[in-house]
Amino acid sequence: MEVESKSASRCTTERAKGTHVFEIVGYSLIKGLGVGEYVRSATFSVGGYDWAICFYPDGADQYAECVCVSVSLDSRGGRMGATARASCDLRLVNQDTGLPKSICSPAAPAMFNYRYHCRFFPGLGGAIFRSLLEQKESGYIKDDSLMIECVLTVIKQSEVVKTKGNSEIKVTPSKLSQHLGKLLLAEKGSDVTFSVGGETFAVHKIILAARSPVFEAELYGDMKERNEQCIMVEDMQPAAFKALLHFIYTDSFPGVDDTGDDDYTETIRHLLVAADRYAIDRLKLICQSILGKNLAMETLATTLALADQHKCDSLKDACIEFISSKDEMDALMATQGYTNLKRTCPSVLLDVLEKASKLRKT
Template sequence: MGTRSNTTASRHTTEAETGTHSFMIVGYTLKKGTGVGSFIRSGSFNVGGHDWAIRFYPDGFAESSKEHVAIYLELMTKNANVRAFYSLSLVKQGTRLAETVCSETDPRLFISCKGSRYSRSCLIARSKLESESAGYIVDDCLTIECSVTVIKESQVSETTRISEIQVPPSDLSEHFGKLLLEKEKADVTFSVGGETFPAHRMVLATRSPVFKAELYGQIKERRARHVTVEDIQPDVFKALLQFIYTDSLPDWGDLDADDYCEIVSHLLVAADRYAMERLKLLCASILVEYLDVKNVATTLAIADQHSFDCLKDVCIEFMASADVMNAVVETEGYANLKRSCPTILVDALEKTISRYRKT
């Protein structure tokens, strides 16, 4: 009888959690002149089970550096020792791109009960920060972005026998994407804004109840091989099809922030039209990520027109401070919202007044 080999394995795992917080300072010039050592603090945000905040010193942290602004990351959780690394960035308002100004790539030990609950000092010359060419301050707004990676406690897995069969990750979306690209066995063609898009009825019907009704229900498209779609741009319909087949969005990395938000807004409207709830939520999450003073009114109008209450609430919450509202009312999007959906502004104004009274 031969000898049987028994191969086992265990694994030591150190996990990390990363989170990013964006801190917008509206009315930057009003914060100046408060004195060296005076600071404003962001709302707290949770990463890795611990609360953090950004400290901003508009007149500097100390007399020796009063010609600089200072930024710190602060551990807010009490009685905690946390290993983490981080980066602090300034957001260029025109492109929405974050430019790192301070970072630590090696883990730093934050101890909440000591002075070491802070990151090392991040000093930026005020002349550089306020330079028009730098693009950090536009319409008296400054945005600081902080990315924190928290190193969690290590774990050792139970000893197990080694599997000799390696199973690759799912490639279902890859194959369906190929089906859309190669158009094999396509049985319906959509005409959208002068462009044609071959597709497969069964795939569309499986993903969208509206397509199911149109292509298999008691309406004219049931037997039609060619369907004309109105009120959707070709690029948006193409993105809609890609999501239907692959559950992913196109790579729009060549677009600037404004154009990116515009096409995502149109895609959200298309998702609502075809009752694709996950796509609708995905588009909404992107719009929330890029929400700013310039586009919040336009986004609010879309949310109201399509009864998307969760996005509507986020927009109103964003506007619900006197400083932000004062900036929003100067935008073209606000003027359009005032004409098309005047009643929705009551919610935003009431929330602003309520917050003002509390302070």
């Protein structure tokens, strides 16, 4: 009698991708270090390894007429004999346009060894003629600063596992958020209505109460709204309340087209106020993150006042860092928002000036 056996296995290889920006302030002051000498970025982690960018202002080896950039495993956090397989895209950022340009982007991944930390190898680094780098038209150097962007993709170690046959049952992804989102749009089974700025929203008490302690107290506590079928909401825009409901039902942030407002950033400000009002902390953090990534000098004072009023310390710190990194305190003082902030929240300005001064000294 013949017994036949059958087995299977699977090899899985994954990758991890990360980006690090290395800003060199005072470019003219580091020229003259000597060929092969470099300044080093802070350590950053990608794919479970520590990495560093090295910048050679006077070139390296046979590239004396160039400036050179390399990326390597950081020996300070490396393990003896550790190697990593990765591909890197080293770029110089045009500070006039904000667009990066690659100076080293090998087609295939390379092997990195921490023993060769910050040694320049043409295959693992890039070079550009110093004359081209320093041309004003190139936009690479502005206010004596240079920005290097490194996009690193680490090929993680392959894993081999035994697999079963067709007996494996695949489980479909959860569609709970989609179903609740449809429930909000269909208004089926709604038991309370909110009136906001002339618009009405039919919703479900139990869902709002489960997501917000403020709604819970309002709808099931001793507040007068408990027995009302239509609740008036003052001092809130309909677009912000609509976005708030979308998050409550789906735990996802509405897209730009779903906010119903041409000024997306302004809607985010209103949504942050709504999230704070109803104690929806995760939504409040998301709004802070969006505003922190879209700071502009013209509206910075308005954002600062908003952060102070609603106790958004992370957003306030982002504003202060923006002022310090751009060194544009004079530009801020020229805005109308600064005048309003000076009149209504002088303590905020004092805090900003103190923290900005400390950041510039570090």
